[in-house]
Amino acid sequence: MRPLIAIDWGTSSLRGARLGTTGQVLESREFSRGILTVPPGQFEAVFHEHFGDWMQEEGALCLISGMAGSRQGWQEAPYCPCPAGFAELGQHLLWLQAERIALVPGLSCMGQDALNTPDVMRGEEVQIFGALQLAERDSATLVLPGTHSKWVQVHRGRVTHFQTFMTGEVYALLSQHSILGKTLDLNGVFDEAAFVQGVDQSQTAGSVLNKLFAVRTLGLFVRMSETALPSYLSGLLIGEELRTQTVNANSAPVILIGSNALTQRYTLALQHLGIACQSRGAEATWAGLFALASAC
Amino acid sequence: MRPLIAIDWGTSSLRGARLGTTGQVLESREFSRGILTVPPGQFEAVFHEHFGDWMQEEGALCLISGMAGSRQGWQEAPYCPCPAGFAELGQHLLWLQAERIALVPGLSCMGQDALNTPDVMRGEEVQIFGALQLAERDSATLVLPGTHSKWVQVHRGRVTHFQTFMTGEVYALLSQHSILGKTLDLNGVFDEAAFVQGVDQSQTAGSVLNKLFAVRTLGLFVRMSETALPSYLSGLLIGEELRTQTVNANSAPVILIGSNALTQRYTLALQHLGIACQSRGAEATWAGLFALASAC
Numbered sequence A, B: 001m002r003p004l005i006a007i008d009w010g011t012s013s014l015r016g017a018r019l020g021t022t023g024q025v026l027e028s029r030e031f032s033r034g035i036l037t038v039p040p041g042q043f044e045a046v047f048h049e050h051f052g053d054w055m056q057e058e059g060a061l062c063l064i065s066g067m068a069g070s071r072q073g074w075q076e077a078p079y080c081p082c083p084a085g086f087a088e089l090g091q092h093l094l095w096l097q098a099e100r101i102a103l104v105p106g107l108s109c110m111g112q113d114a115l116n117t118p119d120v121m122r123g124e125e126v127q128i129f130g131a132l133q134l135a136e137r138d139s140a141t142l143v144l145p146g147t148h149s150k151w152v153q154v155h156r157g158r159v160t161h162f163q164t165f166m167t168g169e170v171y172a173l174l175s176q177h178s179i180l181g182k183t184l185d186l187n188g189v190f191d192e193a194a195f196v197q198g199v200d201q202s203q204t205a206g207s208v209l210n211k212l213f214a215v216r217t218l219g220l221f222v223r224m225s226e227t228a229l230p231s232y233l234s235g236l237l238i239g240e241e242l243r244t245q246t247v248n249a250n251s252a253p254v255i256l257i258g259s260n261a262l263t264q265r266y267t268l269a270l271q272h273l274g275i276a277c278q279s280r281g282a283e284a285t286w287a288g289l290f291a292l293a294s295a296c
Helices: A041-056 A086-091 A124-135 A168-178 A190-203 A214-222 A231-243 A260-272 A283-295 B041-055 B085-090 B124-135 B167-179 B194-204 B212-219 B229-243 B260-272 B283-295
Strands: A004-009 A014-021 A025-031 A061-065 A094-097 A101-103 A107-110 A118-121 A142-146 A149-157 A160-166 A254-257 A277-278 B004-007 B014-019 B024-030 B063-064 B094-097 B101-102 B106-112 B118-121 B138-146 B150-154 B158-163 B254-257 B275-282
Touching: A004 A041, A004 A283, A014 A041, A014 A061, A014 A283, A014 B004, A025 A041, A025 A214, A041 A061, A041 B229, A061 B085, A086 A124, A086 A283, A101 A283, A107 A160, A118 B212, A124 A142, A124 A149, A124 A254, A124 A277, A124 A283, A124 B167, A142 B024, A168 B167, A214 A231, A214 B118, A231 A260, A231 B150, A254 A260, A260 A277, B004 B041, B004 B124, B004 B283, B014 B041, B014 B283, B024 B041, B041 B063, B063 B283, B085 B283, B106 B158, B124 B254, B124 B275, B124 B283, B167 B229, B194 B229, B194 B260, B212 B229, B229 B260, B254 B260
Parallel strands: A004 A061, A061 A101, A142 A254, A254 A277, B004 B063, B063 B101, B138 B254, B254 B275
Antiparallel strands: A004 A014, A014 A025, A094 A101, A107 A118, A142 A149, A149 A160, B004 B014, B014 B024, B094 B101, B106 B118, B138 B150, B150 B158
């Protein structure tokens, strides 16, 4: 096994880890140099500026996942179509320097609907395979909460289908830029009871476009405190995301991958709806890139 | 019948009409002086600046509907609880000058859900009663599309229940401030085919939080033109609003009240789903205030 430099280069941040021969993290770095901050043509320079010293190690291999492989990134690594597992990802690596530096492609899948609506991910595929390695499973439903939350089906080591939900972005828009922002106070702490009330409300008949307006009227009529309303809104939206999922209480636990703050909310909502789950954090990325490097 | 000065004073505009003894519009005016532009304590001055000449007419009565009666307006006219008809509205008028100038209260209703979620309207109640007068009906389902779209049930002349949908505001936020804005071009003309595809997609299983993401991927994969995507997004959201309504093809026509641009889209969506409808415009406001003046 060659020394691995694992890089996760996303929209807003650049993270890297130097891994040992068994995948252990020897050293890690994080920079506010997401791809949006890098001018076209400057990716190689920025990479070497931050990780050039690591690359001097004899035989070092570097795998880069995330938006660095998008059209707006270092170079476009075309999406690898689902179903896809390690083998397909490995075959679709885009080598920037032969045998030295490669971009990991994202995944695409086509919907079953009338428009065969495509869906895409970039960076999450590595976290998915890493989390499965850590959990020692080869089939699972995985959830990656965030700005664009992903629900992923993996069967026998291959991603068979996934769906993106705009939950995080809609929450940010509504709480900061809509009329709802006028009655809610984002400076409060997380209110578990209000969150669960939102989850319950999301499971009732009717449309979320209507339920959202309650965030205003519950404030106007002083039925809920201004500091509890953001948690209620969060519960409504995460609950709406969960409402259409077919996971049931008899399935193996859902694997959540994300920050503590988000996985705690999803855990609360899933458990409230009777769905078992377990969480993984950033370590999934390094585990995924290590497993990919081992396979290629 | 006394001469009536009918005023619709909303968040972003101030409109007024001088009506004849049969309700005909003798003269109308519109100003960009919504309540958000008026400093506290200045409402009376702004009113007289724009309509003082009309008020000099012998015996003139002025009724003002809309957000001027809200907490941020001229004075707060407390919501009139549903069920409510003309009689209730008339009893709850807030007289600013005895027998001369009154604010029309908005309506409130309490949901049947676990939280008894309140809902509210201000200004629409006058349009509703006006449209019913014009249609010579005393029971109907009415829809008032807009930033906050209202679905209203009227039975024997009284509003029994209504629901607000944040459709228009969510459309504006997503098309202007979300990642979807990067792939869509708002300068195109309305694309009827794309709109109807959005309406169809909204009726399928799944969550709108997922369906929305298609606006990005259909653009990324060049499945739909950038100028058609706003119409598709509009169809998805209006369709989501309609999805949970219980109106069926055997009901009397739904009455739509709003601008031409919006009522045309709702007509298209409703007819596509087999629901008959008829439209009313701004004349509903004047008809409603005239009917209210006649009754009080």
